[in-house]
Amino acid sequence: MKMKPPRQAQEWSYFSHRESIGKVLSFPGIRSNKNTHINCGSSARMAGNVCANVDQILRQGRWNSTTIKGAYLTNLPRKLVRSMAGFPTHGRFFHLARAAIDPLASLCKKLFPAIGE
Template sequence: METIPDFLMPEKWYDIKVLKSGKDAATAMTYRTHYDATVKAFTALGMHSKAKTHAARGSGARMAKVAGATESQIRRLGRWNTSAMEGCYLSALPR
C-alpha cells in the first residue's frame, strides 16, 4: 500500500502522478497505456466515444458544474479557454 504524502508540503507530493507507471509514483503512465486501458474499459461497457484519453474531462467538468463550481473555477482547473470549455465540455448544460 502506498503512503499518503503530506499535502501541506508541496515538495512532498508535487511530482506524484495520478496515472502512474507501475509502482513508481513519479513516472507517468505512457499515452499508449492510457489509451489502450480506456479503449478496453469502453469496450467492456459497450460504450463508444470519439474521445479516448480525454473522455473524463467532459464528464468531470459537467459534474463540477452540477456540484456548484463556477465556470471560472472549471476553466482554471481544466486549463481551458472559454470557447473550448463551452463548446466541448459544458455544451449540454442549460445556461
C-alpha cells in the same frame, strides 16, 4: 508478512493510456472516440452539476473559455432547466418536495399494470 515497497511511478505512453481507457469503456459497451479526454468532459460537467460557475470550472481544468464551452460543457441553460424541473436555481439543492408524495394506487396501476402480481 513481508511488505513490498511501492513501485516507482512510470509515465504512461499516449497509446497505453488510450488503449486502457478504451478497454474499460468497451466492457460495458460504451463506444467513444475521445478516450483520452473523456475524464476532462465528465469532470467539467460534474462541477457544473454542483453549481460551480464557468470561471471556477475553467480554473479547475486549466482551460480557456473556448475549449470548455465548445468541447466539455453542454449548451443547456442550467438555471432554466433546474427551474423547469422544480429545483431552486441557486445553491446545491437536490430535494424535490413533490418526491415525498405517494401517488394514487389507481395511477400506479395504470403506469405499472403488473403491480400486485
